[in-house]
Amino acid sequence: MFVQVSNLNKKYRDKEVLKNIKLLIEENKTYALLGANGAGKTTLLQILAGLIPSDSCEIKTKDTDRELFYYIPNKPNFLEYLSGRENLEMLSSLKGINKQEVNDLIDKFDVSNFIDELFITYSQGMAEQLSFLMGFLFNPHILLLDEPFSSLDILNSIKIKNKLKQYISGGNSTIISTHIMAVAHQLSDEVLLLNNGEIIQFQNNFHDLQEFEKVVLDFLKRPEQS
């Protein structure tokens, strides 16, 4: 066990979105977070990242001097009138990461065609790449990805997926919220299926995408337990 989350509850006014959620996150694994629109995926990731409050949440983990979670949103938000590099340098300095580390990472990612342009000029795909760079610089144990890859072209998508594999093989993990079954099937070791505010966690040992989709759909159609 690496991180155990339990007793996670969240209500918006009287609407119970997350009910007594339990999660077990192990090292070197990718988890696909699936669920219908409005199921609570973003809420769950943002609570784990400490961006919004829960009503209750217990997290057990081993001692570490690194950040536990870092959240990469679907629509990244950086300062519009700074370049990508300046945004990374500024945010990194808050975490004690020096400019050399930022520049080394930028060199590895081959983003020289846009990294020194103002963020306001970025396409959605460029903004997503900048957000991934920020995540890799922060180097948390668990990267939380909220509907990633949606705006990345095929080459950048392959590049980022390869970087994620390297990152995970270094003792880290990711939770990827996605509606794209092929992404969930291809990348995940385990599935976290959010339905009626509750999580069902199971292994992804399905060789066949259709079989995977059928199992997920069957779970999603299950009626609410009372």
Ligand SMILES: Nc1ncnc2c1ncn2[C@@H]1O[C@H](COP(=O)(O)OP(=O)(O)OP(=O)(O)O)[C@@H](O)[C@H]1O
């Ligand atoms: N700030 C808020 N105030 C009130 N209700 C909210 C707020 N944020 C989210 N909700 C509600 O909480 C529920 C879960 O929303 P959330 O965005 O977490 O779902 P999701 O699974 O990420 O959805 P999608 O797949 O459509 O992105 C929804 O019913 C939504 O309307």
